[in-house]
Amino acid sequence: MKEMEIPVIDFGEINGEERSKTMALLNQACEQWGFFQIENHGIDKKLMDKVKQLVNAHYEENLKESFYQSEIARSLEKDDTSDKDWETTFFVWHRPTSNIEAIPNISEDLCKTMNEYIAQLINLAEKLSELMCENLGLEKDDIKDAFSGSKGPSVGTKVAKYPKCSQPERVRGLREHTDAGGIILLFQDDQVPGLEFFKDGKWVAIPPSKNNTIFVNTGDQLEVLSNGRYKSTLHRVLTDKNGSRLSIATFYNPAGDALISPAPKLLYPSSFRFQDYLKLYATTKFNDKGPRFESMKQMANGNNGFHT
Numbered sequence: 001m002k003e004m005e006i007p008v009i010d011f012g013e014i015n016g017e018e019r020s021k022t023m024a025l026l027n028q029a030c031e032q033w034g035f036f037q038i039e040n041h042g043i044d045k046k047l048m049d050k051v052k053q054l055v056n057a058h059y060e061e062n063l064k065e066s067f068y069q070s071e072i073a074r075s076l077e078k079d080d081t082s083d084k085d086w087e088t089t090f091f092v093w094h095r096p097t098s099n100i101e102a103i104p105n106i107s108e109d110l111c112k113t114m115n116e117y118i119a120q121l122i123n124l125a126e127k128l129s130e131l132m133c134e135n136l137g138l139e140k141d142d143i144k145d146a147f148s149g150s151k152g153p154s155v156g157t158k159v160a161k162y163p164k165c166s167q168p169e170r171v172r173g174l175r176e177h178t179d180a181g182g183i184i185l186l187f188q189d190d191q192v193p194g195l196e197f198f199k200d201g202k203w204v205a206i207p208p209s210k211n212n213t214i215f216v217n218t219g220d221q222l223e224v225l226s227n228g229r230y231k232s233t234l235h236r237v238l239t240d241k242n243g244s245r246l247s248i249a250t251f252y253n254p255a256g257d258a259l260i261s262p263a264p265k266l267l268y269p270s271s272f273r274f275q276d277y278l279k280l281y282a283t284t285k286f287n288d289k290g291p292r293f294e295s296m297k298q299m300a301n302g303n304n305g306f307h308t
Contacts, residue, residue: 012040027135034233035217054110096151125252149255160247165239173237179219180281181253186215192243198234227262269296
């Protein structure tokens with residue numbers, strides 16, 4: 001395991017005397033790492049604490065028992081875990097339309113609290129996209145506009161728990177992959193580790209997030225849009241024998257009908273619909289992203305066959 005000092009961006013300095021230094025650090029984090037932490041992000045920390053408490057309660061009351069009776073839990077006993085992830089999740093759509101009230105057994109309090117949190121988080125995502133545009137030499141709304149499609153950017157949250165695992169060496173919490181979309185903002189556990197990113201040929205352990213920092217990573221579409229300057233990075237989740245890890249990952253993504261192209265020049269696949277990329281991603285998530293990009297190039301050039 002390689003020990004590294006993960007970049008920390010202090011949003012409190014964005015409009016202060018250290019602005020130039022902070023912007024340079026953000027650009028370096030996007031170009032050389034593909035992931036970083038944000039301090040002083042402006043999101044209400046009491047609200048974040050409440051989100052964490054309510055999600056953990058929802059897991060204990062509605063998901064924990066059924067998980068340990070599930071196929072993935074039974075597969076650990078049968079030594080059949082190679083293509084499975086040791087996680088229990090639900091996905092909430094926020095924009096363009098919300099499905100939160102349709103989540104089974106979700107409480108009114110969790111709905112309300114999550115909606116308040118996401119409203120603040122979207123503001124952070126949009127601010128971050130503007131700062132990235134500035135560093136890339138683009139107009140401030142270029143990423144937002146590129147992601148917008150007919151109804152604005154798509155925003156959704158994967159709420160996950162990675163339950164205690166008696167044999168953590170046997171199964172991943174989540175197998176290695178890059179994220180399909182744009183900007184991912186992670187509110188993660190403050191006690192239980194497990195998240196790892198791949199950098200310079202080694203897996204880097206991401207420590208639990210103290211003081212409600214937000215962890216950010218960039219996805220495949222930002223790599224395309226930035227013409228390869230901001231690369232998506234492989235990551236995975238390990239299981240833990242002693243604790244259940246919380247992960248609330250919000251995706252600021254292109255709309256399904258958004259047409260994605262590199263901003264300055266056409267080195268990456270261009271003019272493809274994000275929903276078409278997602279169809280391919282669904283069957284190749286745990287494979288290298290290079291063949292996906294090549295498939296989208298061929299599709300854009302008139303060859304509608306996917307190649308994996």
